[in-house]
Amino acid sequence: MAKFELKLPKMGESVAEATITNWLKKVGDPIEADEAVLEIATDKVDSEVPSEVSGVLSEILFNVDDVVKVGQTIAYIEVSGGVVVEAPKEEAPASVAEIEKTVETAQQAVAAPQDFSGSDKFFSPLVKNIAKEEGVSVAELESIQGSGKDGRVTKDDILGYVANRKEPKAASQQAPVSATPAASTPAPKAATAVPVSVNGGDEIVEMDRMRKLISGYMVASVQTSAHVQSFIEVDVTNIVKWRDKVKNAFEKREGEKLTFTPIFMEAVAKALKDFPGMNISVDGEFIIKRKNINLGMAAALPNGNLIVPVIKNADQLNLVGMAKAVNDLGNRAKAGKLKPDDTQGGTYTVTNVGTFGSVFGTPIINQPQVGILALGAIRKVPAVIETPEGDFIGIRQKMFLSHSYDHRVVDGALGGSFVKRVADYLEAFDVNRDY
Numbered sequence: 001m002a003k004f005e006l007k008l009p010k011m012g013e014s015v016a017e018a019t020i021t022n023w024l025k026k027v028g029d030p031i032e033a034d035e036a037v038l039e040i041a042t043d044k045v046d047s048e049v050p051s052e053v054s055g056v057l058s059e060i061l062f063n064v065d066d067v068v069k070v071g072q073t074i075a076y077i078e079v080s081g082g083v084v085v086e087a088p089k090e091e092a093p094a095s096v097a098e099i100e101k102t103v104e105t106a107q108q109a110v111a112a113p114q115d116f117s118g119s120d121k122f123f124s125p126l127v128k129n130i131a132k133e134e135g136v137s138v139a140e141l142e143s144i145q146g147s148g149k150d151g152r153v154t155k156d157d158i159l160g161y162v163a164n165r166k167e168p169k170a171a172s173q174q175a176p177v178s179a180t181p182a183a184s185t186p187a188p189k190a191a192t193a194v195p196v197s198v199n200g201g202d203e204i205v206e207m208d209r210m211r212k213l214i215s216g217y218m219v220a221s222v223q224t225s226a227h228v229q230s231f232i233e234v235d236v237t238n239i240v241k242w243r244d245k246v247k248n249a250f251e252k253r254e255g256e257k258l259t260f261t262p263i264f265m266e267a268v269a270k271a272l273k274d275f276p277g278m279n280i281s282v283d284g285e286f287i288i289k290r291k292n293i294n295l296g297m298a299a300a301l302p303n304g305n306l307i308v309p310v311i312k313n314a315d316q317l318n319l320v321g322m323a324k325a326v327n328d329l330g331n332r333a334k335a336g337k338l339k340p341d342d343t344q345g346g347t348y349t350v351t352n353v354g355t356f357g358s359v360f361g362t363p364i365i366n367q368p369q370v371g372i373l374a375l376g377a378i379r380k381v382p383a384v385i386e387t388p389e390g391d392f393i394g395i396r397q398k399m400f401l402s403h404s405y406d407h408r409v410v411d412g413a414l415g416g417s418f419v420k421r422v423a424d425y426l427e428a429f430d431v432n433r434d435y
Contacts, residue, residue: 002078002079003076003077003079004052004053004076004078004079005073005076006037006051006052006073006074006075006076006077007071007072007073007074008040008049008071008072008074009049009070010070010071011042011047011070011339011340015042015070015340016069016070016121017068017069017070017121018040018041018042018067018070019041019042019066019067019068019209020038020039020040020062020063020064020065020066020068021039021040021041021046021065022038022039022064023037023039023060023064024036024037024038024039025038025057026057026060027057027058027059027060028057029056029057030054030055030056031051031053031056031057031077032054033051033052033053034050034051034052035050035051036048036049036050036051037049037051037075038075040068041209042340045307045339045340045342046336047337047340049074051077053077053079054079055077055078055079055080056077056078057075057076057077057078058077059075059076060074061074061076062075121142121153123141123152123153127141127153127154127155127157127158128141129224130155130159130162131158132285134158134162136158136161136162140161140165144157144158145157208303208305210301210303210305211305214305214306217366217367218364220367221366222364225282225365225367225370225406225407225408226406226407227362227365227404227405227406227407228404228405228406228410228412228415229362229402229404229405230403230405230412230415230416230419231400231401231402232400232401232403232419232423233398233399234398234399234400234423235383235396236260236378236397236398236399236426236427236429237396237397238427238431239260239263239397239426239429240378240397241431242433243258246258250435254320254323256320256323256324257327258435259326259327260375260378261297261326261352261375262322262323263319263426264350264352264375265295265297265314265326265350266322267422267426268295268314268350268373269293269295269314269315269317270421270425271418271419271421271422272347272348274418274421275414275421276289277410277414278348278370278405278415279293279347280347280370280409281347281369281370282406282408287409288368292312292313292345292347293313293314293315293347294310294313294314294345294346294347294348295314295346295347295348295350296308296311296346296347296348296366296369297309297310297326297330297350298349298350298351298352299329299330299333299334300333300334301333301334302335302336307338308343308346308366309330309332309338309343310329310343310345311325311329319435329342346366346369347369348371348372348373349365349366349371349372349373350372350373350374350375351372351373351374351375352374352375353374353375353377353402354376354377354378354399357377358374358376358377359376359377359400360374360376360402361376361402362374362404363402363404364404365404365405365406370405371403371404371405371406371410371415371418372403372404372405373402373404373419373422374401374402374403374404375399375401376399376400376401378397378398378399379397379398379399380396380397381396381398382394382395382396383395383396401419401423403415403418403419405418
Protein backbone atom coordinates (compact mmCIF):
# COMPACT_ATOMS: atom_id res chain seq x y z
CA MET A 1 0.00 0.00 0.00
CA ALA A 2 1.14 3.52 -0.73
CA LYS A 3 -0.26 6.94 -0.09
CA PHE A 4 -1.52 9.46 -2.63
CA GLU A 5 -1.54 13.17 -1.78
CA LEU A 6 -4.89 14.84 -2.42
CA LYS A 7 -4.15 18.51 -3.06
CA LEU A 8 -6.34 21.55 -3.44
CA PRO A 9 -6.51 21.95 -7.23
CA LYS A 10 -6.07 25.20 -9.12
CA MET A 11 -9.50 26.78 -9.57
CA GLY A 12 -8.67 29.79 -11.70
CA GLU A 13 -5.98 32.37 -12.26
CA SER A 14 -7.37 34.75 -9.64
CA VAL A 15 -8.08 32.17 -6.92
CA ALA A 16 -5.30 31.45 -4.43
CA GLU A 17 -7.20 29.81 -1.57
CA ALA A 18 -10.50 28.20 -0.61
CA THR A 19 -12.42 27.36 2.54
CA ILE A 20 -13.34 23.76 3.32
CA THR A 21 -17.09 23.66 3.91
CA ASN A 22 -17.80 19.93 4.18
CA TRP A 23 -16.00 16.59 4.09
CA LEU A 24 -18.08 14.14 2.04
CA LYS A 25 -15.86 11.24 3.12
CA LYS A 26 -14.41 10.30 6.50
CA VAL A 27 -11.25 8.42 7.38
CA GLY A 28 -11.60 4.75 6.40
CA ASP A 29 -14.14 5.37 3.63
CA PRO A 30 -13.43 3.83 0.20
CA ILE A 31 -13.11 6.30 -2.67
CA GLU A 32 -13.47 5.77 -6.40
CA ALA A 33 -11.53 7.74 -8.99
CA ASP A 34 -13.30 11.06 -9.84
CA GLU A 35 -15.52 10.70 -6.77
CA ALA A 36 -16.03 13.89 -4.75
CA VAL A 37 -14.16 13.85 -1.43
CA LEU A 38 -14.95 17.29 -0.01
CA GLU A 39 -16.73 20.55 -0.72
CA ILE A 40 -14.91 23.88 -0.85
CA ALA A 41 -15.89 27.50 -1.30
CA THR A 42 -14.18 30.63 -2.58
CA ASP A 43 -15.55 34.15 -2.19
CA LYS A 44 -18.45 33.40 -4.53
CA VAL A 45 -18.37 29.86 -5.89
CA ASP A 46 -18.90 26.53 -4.14
CA SER A 47 -17.47 23.38 -5.72
CA GLU A 48 -16.34 19.82 -5.03
CA VAL A 49 -12.84 18.33 -5.03
CA PRO A 50 -12.72 14.86 -6.63
CA SER A 51 -10.11 12.17 -6.09
CA GLU A 52 -7.73 11.36 -8.92
CA VAL A 53 -7.31 7.76 -7.76
CA SER A 54 -9.25 4.90 -6.20
CA GLY A 55 -8.38 3.90 -2.66
CA VAL A 56 -9.21 4.47 1.01
CA LEU A 57 -9.13 7.84 2.77
CA SER A 58 -6.43 7.40 5.40
CA GLU A 59 -5.82 10.91 6.77
CA ILE A 60 -7.51 14.31 6.77
CA LEU A 61 -5.19 17.29 7.30
CA PHE A 62 -7.69 20.15 7.53
CA ASN A 63 -10.99 20.67 9.31
CA VAL A 64 -14.20 22.31 8.14
CA ASP A 65 -13.88 26.13 7.92
CA ASP A 66 -10.08 25.93 7.49
CA VAL A 67 -8.64 28.09 4.70
CA VAL A 68 -6.32 26.16 2.36
CA LYS A 69 -3.91 27.46 -0.26
CA VAL A 70 -4.01 26.15 -3.82
CA GLY A 71 -1.55 23.25 -4.15
CA GLN A 72 -1.54 22.33 -0.43
CA THR A 73 -2.06 18.70 0.53
CA ILE A 74 -5.43 18.34 2.24
CA ALA A 75 -5.66 14.56 2.69
CA TYR A 76 -3.96 11.21 2.06
CA ILE A 77 -5.51 8.31 0.18
CA GLU A 78 -4.13 4.76 0.50
CA VAL A 79 -3.85 3.09 -2.88
CA SER A 80 -2.73 -0.38 -3.92
CA GLY A 81 0.36 -0.90 -6.05
CA GLY A 82 3.67 0.87 -6.27
CA VAL A 83 2.45 4.41 -6.40
CA VAL A 84 5.12 6.96 -5.65
CA VAL A 85 4.23 9.22 -2.75
CA GLU A 86 4.77 12.88 -3.51
CA ALA A 87 6.24 14.62 -0.47
CA PRO A 88 4.55 17.80 0.70
CA LYS A 89 6.36 20.84 -0.56
CA GLU A 90 7.41 23.12 2.28
CA GLU A 91 8.41 26.67 1.53
CA ALA A 92 11.65 27.72 3.13
CA PRO A 93 11.32 30.72 5.42
CA ALA A 94 12.31 34.00 3.86
CA SER A 95 15.79 35.19 4.73
CA VAL A 96 16.43 38.50 6.45
CA ALA A 97 17.74 39.95 3.19
CA GLU A 98 14.56 38.89 1.35
CA ILE A 99 12.38 40.47 4.02
CA GLU A 100 14.36 43.72 3.89
CA LYS A 101 14.05 43.71 0.11
CA THR A 102 10.27 43.25 0.36
CA VAL A 103 9.98 46.16 2.82
CA GLU A 104 12.13 48.38 0.58
CA THR A 105 10.01 47.52 -2.45
CA ALA A 106 6.81 48.24 -0.52
CA GLN A 107 8.14 51.62 0.63
CA GLN A 108 9.01 52.57 -2.94
CA ALA A 109 5.52 51.56 -4.09
CA VAL A 110 3.83 53.90 -1.61
CA ALA A 111 4.51 56.93 -3.78
CA ALA A 112 2.75 55.35 -6.77
CA PRO A 113 -1.02 54.70 -7.10
CA GLN A 114 -1.81 51.33 -5.61
CA ASP A 115 -3.88 48.87 -7.67
CA PHE A 116 -5.30 46.22 -5.35
CA SER A 117 -7.19 44.50 -8.20
CA GLY A 118 -4.15 42.33 -8.88
CA SER A 119 -4.25 40.78 -5.42
CA ASP A 120 -5.61 37.27 -5.00
CA LYS A 121 -7.05 38.20 -1.62
CA PHE A 122 -10.34 39.98 -1.02
CA PHE A 123 -10.19 43.35 0.72
CA SER A 124 -13.27 45.45 1.45
CA PRO A 125 -13.47 48.93 -0.10
CA LEU A 126 -13.11 50.46 3.38
CA VAL A 127 -9.86 48.55 4.06
CA LYS A 128 -8.47 49.51 0.64
CA ASN A 129 -9.34 53.17 1.18
CA ILE A 130 -7.54 53.18 4.55
CA ALA A 131 -4.54 51.49 2.93
CA LYS A 132 -4.52 54.17 0.23
CA GLU A 133 -4.65 57.03 2.72
CA GLU A 134 -1.96 55.54 4.97
CA GLY A 135 0.36 54.52 2.13
CA VAL A 136 0.10 50.77 2.79
CA SER A 137 1.28 48.81 -0.25
CA VAL A 138 -0.35 45.70 -1.71
CA ALA A 139 2.47 43.51 -0.36
CA GLU A 140 2.06 44.95 3.14
CA LEU A 141 -1.71 44.55 3.06
CA GLU A 142 -1.42 40.91 2.01
CA SER A 143 0.99 40.24 4.89
CA ILE A 144 -1.46 41.39 7.58
CA GLN A 145 -2.97 38.55 9.63
CA GLY A 146 -6.72 39.13 9.41
CA SER A 147 -9.08 38.47 12.32
CA GLY A 148 -12.27 38.44 10.25
CA LYS A 149 -14.11 35.55 8.65
CA ASP A 150 -11.75 33.25 6.72
CA GLY A 151 -8.82 35.45 7.79
CA ARG A 152 -10.17 38.57 6.13
CA VAL A 153 -8.47 41.84 7.04
CA THR A 154 -10.90 44.04 8.98
CA LYS A 155 -10.94 47.77 9.67
CA ASP A 156 -9.43 47.18 13.13
CA ASP A 157 -6.67 45.00 11.62
CA ILE A 158 -5.52 47.65 9.14
CA LEU A 159 -5.76 50.46 11.70
CA GLY A 160 -3.75 48.39 14.20
CA TYR A 161 -1.12 47.66 11.57
CA VAL A 162 -0.83 51.36 10.67
CA ALA A 163 -0.46 52.32 14.35
CA ASN A 164 2.28 49.73 14.93
CA ARG A 165 4.06 50.57 11.69
CA LYS A 166 4.66 54.14 12.89
CA GLU A 167 6.90 52.75 15.62
CA PRO A 168 10.33 51.72 14.19
CA LYS A 169 10.67 48.66 16.37
CA ALA A 170 7.22 47.39 15.56
CA ALA A 171 7.77 48.04 11.87
CA SER A 172 11.00 46.04 11.77
CA GLN A 173 9.22 43.04 13.22
CA GLN A 174 6.46 43.06 10.63
CA ALA A 175 6.81 40.06 8.28
CA PRO A 176 4.51 37.73 6.35
CA VAL A 177 3.25 34.77 8.32
CA SER A 178 3.99 31.28 7.05
CA ALA A 179 0.98 29.37 5.76
CA THR A 180 2.30 25.92 6.78
CA PRO A 181 -0.63 23.93 8.28
CA ALA A 182 1.43 22.47 11.13
CA ALA A 183 2.71 25.84 12.30
CA SER A 184 -0.44 27.91 11.91
CA THR A 185 -2.78 28.22 14.85
CA PRO A 186 -6.26 29.47 13.93
CA ALA A 187 -7.32 32.54 15.85
CA PRO A 188 -10.14 31.90 18.30
CA LYS A 189 -13.48 32.90 16.83
CA ALA A 190 -15.39 35.58 18.65
CA ALA A 191 -18.63 34.30 20.10
CA THR A 192 -21.64 35.61 18.19
CA ALA A 193 -24.56 36.79 20.28
CA VAL A 194 -27.62 34.78 19.27
CA PRO A 195 -30.93 36.71 19.30
CA VAL A 196 -33.54 35.44 21.72
CA SER A 197 -37.17 35.00 20.72
CA VAL A 198 -39.35 37.18 22.93
CA ASN A 199 -42.51 35.12 22.67
CA GLY A 200 -40.77 31.79 22.15
CA GLY A 201 -42.55 31.15 18.84
CA ASP A 202 -40.05 32.75 16.46
CA GLU A 203 -37.48 30.64 14.66
CA ILE A 204 -33.92 32.00 14.70
CA VAL A 205 -31.73 30.82 11.82
CA GLU A 206 -28.12 31.81 11.24
CA MET A 207 -27.24 33.10 7.79
CA ASP A 208 -25.43 30.61 5.59
CA ARG A 209 -21.95 31.42 4.34
CA MET A 210 -23.09 32.80 0.98
CA ARG A 211 -25.74 35.04 2.54
CA LYS A 212 -23.14 36.46 4.95
CA LEU A 213 -20.86 37.28 2.02
CA ILE A 214 -23.67 38.89 0.03
CA SER A 215 -24.71 40.88 3.08
CA GLY A 216 -21.18 42.19 3.54
CA TYR A 217 -20.81 43.10 -0.14
CA MET A 218 -24.14 44.96 -0.23
CA VAL A 219 -23.44 47.02 2.89
CA ALA A 220 -19.92 47.84 1.69
CA SER A 221 -21.23 48.95 -1.72
CA VAL A 222 -23.84 51.30 -0.23
CA GLN A 223 -21.22 52.75 2.11
CA THR A 224 -18.73 53.19 -0.74
CA SER A 225 -20.70 54.46 -3.75
CA ALA A 226 -23.04 57.45 -3.99
CA HIS A 227 -25.95 55.62 -5.61
CA VAL A 228 -28.12 57.57 -8.08
CA GLN A 229 -30.85 56.12 -10.29
CA SER A 230 -32.24 56.98 -13.73
CA PHE A 231 -35.36 55.32 -15.15
CA ILE A 232 -36.57 55.13 -18.73
CA GLU A 233 -39.52 53.36 -20.37
CA VAL A 234 -38.81 51.41 -23.54
CA ASP A 235 -41.12 50.15 -26.28
CA VAL A 236 -39.95 46.61 -27.06
CA THR A 237 -42.92 45.55 -29.20
CA ASN A 238 -40.71 44.85 -32.23
CA ILE A 239 -38.37 42.71 -30.13
CA VAL A 240 -41.27 40.66 -28.72
CA LYS A 241 -42.72 40.08 -32.21
CA TRP A 242 -39.35 39.17 -33.71
CA ARG A 243 -38.51 36.72 -30.93
CA ASP A 244 -41.93 35.04 -31.21
CA LYS A 245 -41.29 34.65 -34.94
CA VAL A 246 -37.78 33.15 -34.80
CA LYS A 247 -37.44 31.43 -31.42
CA ASN A 248 -38.47 27.95 -32.64
CA ALA A 249 -36.21 28.08 -35.69
CA PHE A 250 -33.40 29.45 -33.51
CA GLU A 251 -33.67 26.55 -31.05
CA LYS A 252 -33.86 24.01 -33.87
CA ARG A 253 -30.76 25.37 -35.60
CA GLU A 254 -28.61 26.33 -32.61
CA GLY A 255 -29.85 23.91 -29.96
CA GLU A 256 -30.35 26.86 -27.59
CA LYS A 257 -33.43 28.64 -26.30
CA LEU A 258 -33.64 32.31 -27.30
CA THR A 259 -34.69 34.44 -24.33
CA PHE A 260 -34.89 38.23 -24.13
CA THR A 261 -31.73 38.45 -22.01
CA PRO A 262 -29.12 38.08 -24.80
CA ILE A 263 -30.95 40.71 -26.86
CA PHE A 264 -30.77 43.15 -23.97
CA MET A 265 -27.14 42.25 -23.21
CA GLU A 266 -26.24 42.94 -26.84
CA ALA A 267 -27.73 46.43 -26.57
CA VAL A 268 -25.90 47.10 -23.28
CA ALA A 269 -22.56 46.03 -24.79
CA LYS A 270 -23.09 48.41 -27.73
CA ALA A 271 -23.96 51.29 -25.39
CA LEU A 272 -20.82 50.64 -23.31
CA LYS A 273 -18.72 51.01 -26.46
CA ASP A 274 -20.45 54.34 -27.11
CA PHE A 275 -19.99 55.48 -23.50
CA PRO A 276 -16.69 54.03 -22.21
CA GLY A 277 -17.05 56.28 -19.15
CA MET A 278 -19.47 53.67 -17.79
CA ASN A 279 -16.99 50.83 -18.35
CA ILE A 280 -14.68 51.87 -15.52
CA SER A 281 -13.95 51.01 -11.90
CA VAL A 282 -12.82 53.04 -8.91
CA ASP A 283 -9.84 52.30 -6.67
CA GLY A 284 -9.58 54.91 -3.93
CA GLU A 285 -8.98 58.24 -5.66
CA PHE A 286 -8.09 56.65 -8.99
CA ILE A 287 -10.26 55.68 -11.97
CA ILE A 288 -9.41 52.52 -13.91
CA LYS A 289 -10.58 52.57 -17.54
CA ARG A 290 -11.34 48.99 -18.48
CA LYS A 291 -10.16 47.83 -21.88
CA ASN A 292 -12.53 44.87 -22.18
CA ILE A 293 -16.30 44.91 -21.89
CA ASN A 294 -17.17 42.05 -19.52
CA LEU A 295 -20.85 41.93 -18.65
CA GLY A 296 -21.92 40.52 -15.30
CA MET A 297 -25.26 38.71 -15.36
CA ALA A 298 -27.11 38.15 -12.10
CA ALA A 299 -28.24 34.51 -11.90
CA ALA A 300 -30.00 32.35 -9.32
CA LEU A 301 -28.24 29.64 -7.29
CA PRO A 302 -29.92 26.39 -6.19
CA ASN A 303 -30.23 27.68 -2.59
CA GLY A 304 -32.02 30.84 -3.70
CA ASN A 305 -29.01 33.16 -3.41
CA LEU A 306 -27.78 35.21 -6.36
CA ILE A 307 -24.42 35.15 -8.10
CA VAL A 308 -22.98 37.24 -10.93
CA PRO A 309 -21.17 35.20 -13.60
CA VAL A 310 -19.39 37.23 -16.26
CA ILE A 311 -19.64 37.18 -20.06
CA LYS A 312 -16.10 38.05 -21.19
CA ASN A 313 -15.64 40.38 -24.18
CA ALA A 314 -19.40 40.66 -24.63
CA ASP A 315 -19.07 43.32 -27.33
CA GLN A 316 -17.33 40.80 -29.61
CA LEU A 317 -20.22 38.32 -29.57
CA ASN A 318 -23.05 38.15 -32.08
CA LEU A 319 -26.55 37.28 -30.89
CA VAL A 320 -25.97 33.53 -31.23
CA GLY A 321 -22.77 33.72 -29.20
CA MET A 322 -24.45 35.90 -26.59
CA ALA A 323 -27.38 33.48 -26.27
CA LYS A 324 -25.03 30.53 -25.81
CA ALA A 325 -23.02 32.39 -23.18
CA VAL A 326 -26.13 33.50 -21.28
CA ASN A 327 -27.65 30.00 -21.29
CA ASP A 328 -24.38 28.31 -20.36
CA LEU A 329 -23.69 30.55 -17.36
CA GLY A 330 -27.33 30.50 -16.24
CA ASN A 331 -27.58 26.70 -16.42
CA ARG A 332 -24.27 26.13 -14.62
CA ALA A 333 -25.27 28.63 -11.93
CA LYS A 334 -28.52 26.73 -11.28
CA ALA A 335 -26.61 23.45 -11.18
CA GLY A 336 -23.97 24.86 -8.83
CA LYS A 337 -21.20 24.16 -11.35
CA LEU A 338 -19.74 27.62 -11.89
CA LYS A 339 -15.97 27.94 -11.65
CA PRO A 340 -14.28 30.78 -9.74
CA ASP A 341 -13.05 32.40 -12.96
CA ASP A 342 -16.65 32.57 -14.20
CA THR A 343 -17.37 35.33 -11.68
CA GLN A 344 -14.18 37.37 -12.11
CA GLY A 345 -13.37 40.44 -14.19
CA GLY A 346 -16.80 42.02 -14.64
CA THR A 347 -16.86 45.67 -15.75
CA TYR A 348 -20.64 46.29 -15.74
CA THR A 349 -23.61 44.29 -14.44
CA VAL A 350 -27.15 43.59 -15.65
CA THR A 351 -29.87 42.13 -13.44
CA ASN A 352 -33.30 40.98 -14.62
CA VAL A 353 -35.77 41.97 -11.90
CA GLY A 354 -38.62 41.42 -14.37
CA THR A 355 -38.22 37.67 -13.85
CA PHE A 356 -40.00 38.15 -10.52
CA GLY A 357 -42.65 40.47 -11.95
CA SER A 358 -41.03 43.71 -10.79
CA VAL A 359 -41.67 46.69 -13.06
CA PHE A 360 -38.45 48.46 -12.02
CA GLY A 361 -35.96 48.48 -9.16
CA THR A 362 -32.99 50.25 -7.60
CA PRO A 363 -30.15 47.71 -7.82
CA ILE A 364 -26.98 48.00 -5.74
CA ILE A 365 -23.73 48.46 -7.65
CA ASN A 366 -21.40 45.46 -7.87
CA GLN A 367 -18.09 46.90 -6.57
CA PRO A 368 -15.71 48.13 -7.87
CA GLN A 369 -17.89 48.79 -10.92
CA VAL A 370 -19.75 52.08 -11.31
CA GLY A 371 -23.08 50.99 -12.80
CA ILE A 372 -25.74 48.31 -12.87
CA LEU A 373 -28.85 48.04 -15.05
CA ALA A 374 -32.11 46.42 -13.90
CA LEU A 375 -34.45 45.04 -16.58
CA GLY A 376 -38.11 45.34 -15.62
CA ALA A 377 -41.00 43.09 -16.62
CA ILE A 378 -42.38 43.43 -20.15
CA ARG A 379 -46.06 44.47 -20.01
CA LYS A 380 -48.84 45.19 -22.47
CA VAL A 381 -49.89 48.80 -21.93
CA PRO A 382 -51.99 51.38 -23.79
CA ALA A 383 -49.73 53.93 -25.46
CA VAL A 384 -49.94 56.94 -27.76
CA ILE A 385 -48.67 56.00 -31.21
CA GLU A 386 -47.57 58.82 -33.52
CA THR A 387 -48.24 58.42 -37.26
CA PRO A 388 -48.24 60.78 -40.28
CA GLU A 389 -52.04 60.66 -40.15
CA GLY A 390 -52.11 61.66 -36.49
CA ASP A 391 -51.88 60.13 -33.03
CA PHE A 392 -53.91 57.17 -31.82
CA ILE A 393 -54.03 54.80 -28.85
CA GLY A 394 -52.71 51.28 -29.28
CA ILE A 395 -51.49 48.30 -27.23
CA ARG A 396 -47.70 48.12 -26.99
CA GLN A 397 -45.16 45.92 -25.19
CA LYS A 398 -43.19 48.13 -22.81
CA MET A 399 -40.66 47.80 -20.00
CA PHE A 400 -38.61 50.01 -17.66
CA LEU A 401 -34.84 50.19 -17.53
CA SER A 402 -33.51 51.17 -14.08
CA HIS A 403 -29.94 52.41 -14.07
CA SER A 404 -28.01 52.75 -10.80
CA TYR A 405 -24.65 54.51 -11.08
CA ASP A 406 -21.91 55.85 -8.84
CA HIS A 407 -22.30 59.63 -8.61
CA ARG A 408 -18.72 59.96 -7.35
CA VAL A 409 -17.44 59.46 -10.89
CA VAL A 410 -20.57 59.33 -13.09
CA ASP A 411 -22.59 62.53 -13.49
CA GLY A 412 -26.27 62.61 -14.40
CA ALA A 413 -25.55 63.48 -18.03
CA LEU A 414 -23.43 60.36 -18.55
CA GLY A 415 -25.65 58.05 -16.49
CA GLY A 416 -28.82 59.26 -18.19
CA SER A 417 -27.32 59.29 -21.70
CA PHE A 418 -26.06 55.74 -21.31
CA VAL A 419 -29.43 54.24 -20.36
CA LYS A 420 -31.10 56.33 -23.09
CA ARG A 421 -28.71 54.85 -25.64
CA VAL A 422 -29.61 51.32 -24.48
CA ALA A 423 -33.29 52.23 -24.93
CA ASP A 424 -32.61 53.65 -28.41
CA TYR A 425 -30.91 50.43 -29.51
CA LEU A 426 -33.84 48.35 -28.23
CA GLU A 427 -36.52 50.53 -29.83
CA ALA A 428 -34.63 50.58 -33.15
CA PHE A 429 -34.42 46.79 -33.24
CA ASP A 430 -34.53 45.50 -36.81
CA VAL A 431 -37.42 43.05 -37.17
CA ASN A 432 -35.93 41.77 -40.45
CA ARG A 433 -32.53 40.95 -38.99
CA ASP A 434 -31.03 37.48 -39.00
CA TYR A 435 -29.77 35.88 -35.83
